[in-house]
Amino acid sequence: MKLALLGFGTVGQGICEILLKKKDYLKKKYDFDFNIVAVADFVNGNVYNPDGLDIPFILEQAKAKKKFTKDVVDWDNIKLIKECNADVLCELTFTDLNTGGPAIEHCKAALESGKHVVTSNKGPAALKYPEMKKLADKNGVQFLIEGTVCAGTPVINLIDGPLAGCVISKICGILNGTTNYMLSEMEKGMDYDEVLKVAQELGYAEADPTGDVEGYDARGKVTILANIVMGASLEISDVSCEGITKITSDDIKKAKEQNARWKLIGTVEKKDGKVTGSVAPEMIDLSHPLAGVMGATNALTFSTDLLGDVTIVGPGAGKIETGFSILTDILSIHRSK
């Protein structure tokens, strides 16, 4: 399988490290073989070799923040996507939940030229899923997005695979690891501002923490789940959204006294054929399956017709954890061939 990587930051490097480390294992266990033929990055430049790039070398250059020096092409991203001989485009550029950023054009160009798209970028998935899926179907390829919700923790592939046959009426969960980490730490005694500083130092929260603490990141994921799992056509703005900025140490203490705990909960629900989505802090009882999920971990509970509630708990971020989401979708394409 020939792969092209658009974006060579954390996730791009993560999937390369996994693929290099697991090359023999993947060949032996799944009869899966690969070549990375194209990489495009706005810092390092664009490279292409139809017979496969020298991955250890470009990983080294990227880590040293150097421009690529081997197999360099002066094609822009769109030309590279269209002209390269890849079977699969991995769209791994930065997420822009307002406009989708260049990622939408990248995905379109790939699907239109008959290439599968695998992405952990929430932009195209949250803003344009129905359009992308239609384009993929029309061109006989796949648009796979496991990494857009809870990194590589199985969510979308769990629903499409092992849970196929169940009708899901409700999904609720902890969709943002940063805020869950912050709420967990506040329980130990720190106040909101202190804990935000620690989260930023640890790299959980960004310098501008708005996307996490205001619930926007979780709202993007709720939109994705509503549109993919429930077949809705929600816009991000259709999902009500409240973050954790108003939660005080006092609130945390009061919850504890009531055998409860504050969690930022994303919810998608289908009732009488209508799908609604929301993000809001909820005080949940300690006996609730999501109450015990602490730290930067994510968790989702699916309410199903045949199995009742099924909950999955796993990482929500990380270089290798998100890199794996790309691998799992690539292997899914490999299996379907």
Added chain:
Amino acid sequence: MKLALLGFGTVGQGICEILLKKKDYLKKKYDFDFNIVAVADFVNGNVYNPDGLDIPFILEQAKAKKKFTKDVVDWDNIKLIKECNADVLCELTFTDLNTGGPAIEHCKAALESGKHVVTSNKGPAALKYPEMKKLADKNGVQFLIEGTVCAGTPVINLIDGPLAGCVISKICGILNGTTNYMLSEMEKGMDYDEVLKVAQELGYAEADPTGDVEGYDARGKVTILANIVMGASLEISDVSCEGITKITSDDIKKAKEQNARWKLIGTVEKKDGKVTGSVAPEMIDLSHPLAGVMGATNALTFSTDLLGDVTIVGPGAGKIETGFSILTDILSIHRSK
């Protein structure tokens, strides 16, 4: 897809009810169509119709505990399995973890005559998995056993599907709903004998509760996971096993005082290439992801190289819940065609 059902008790009736109810949905969503051509049950008798049985009618007869009166054949089970035109045999007879019971011969006969086997029967899976898998491979068919561990809650299909690519070094979890229910109730104040009586009244525990309370049921599942997920060749007797019969109300109280909780934990671990399995009550901290799993629910934590810990929580028993395990494996065969 033509199906044969061996055993028409709870699970057999459960899968029929699901298939009847979801016929149109499965056709529309997955392009899946089916006919049940053969049913064999030691109470109701054996019936066969190559064009499809009258399922509502035989469900009615089975529920009334009547002998089947339509499409009756005087073939024994093995002849029925071999001669019928089914693509898939669903082996749903009673579990015998000592000898495997007639289920082993049923599975063999099906695989040898080129039929896929789907089963929730722990006997063949725990005692003869390597042999069955080899026979299936030789005959170009599948031997699928999602229902043998945690009913339809995705475990084996989760590992083979969305978690493919991860290496799993350890699995630990709550594999027996009856004992987890009992331990949960003991925390509310009842002693062991009282709670056992309630569990029996509710149908969670059998008249002879040995299989559950001594940990044998969990041990069978540990053996299955060791052999399938870790590629071991463990016999049931290789797995150390201690049940919950020695846990007293006093133990429960002491654990609570230490912010901990008793759980019957099944563990499979691979260390230095060697796979070991065990079942034993463990006092786990309330912050542990399995601590919050209460009642008859099951849960498994997989320790993986790429995602760290991933936990799945769901039902461990039930007519429809186990019936769904059969559907999920049937749909998996359907997808691979």
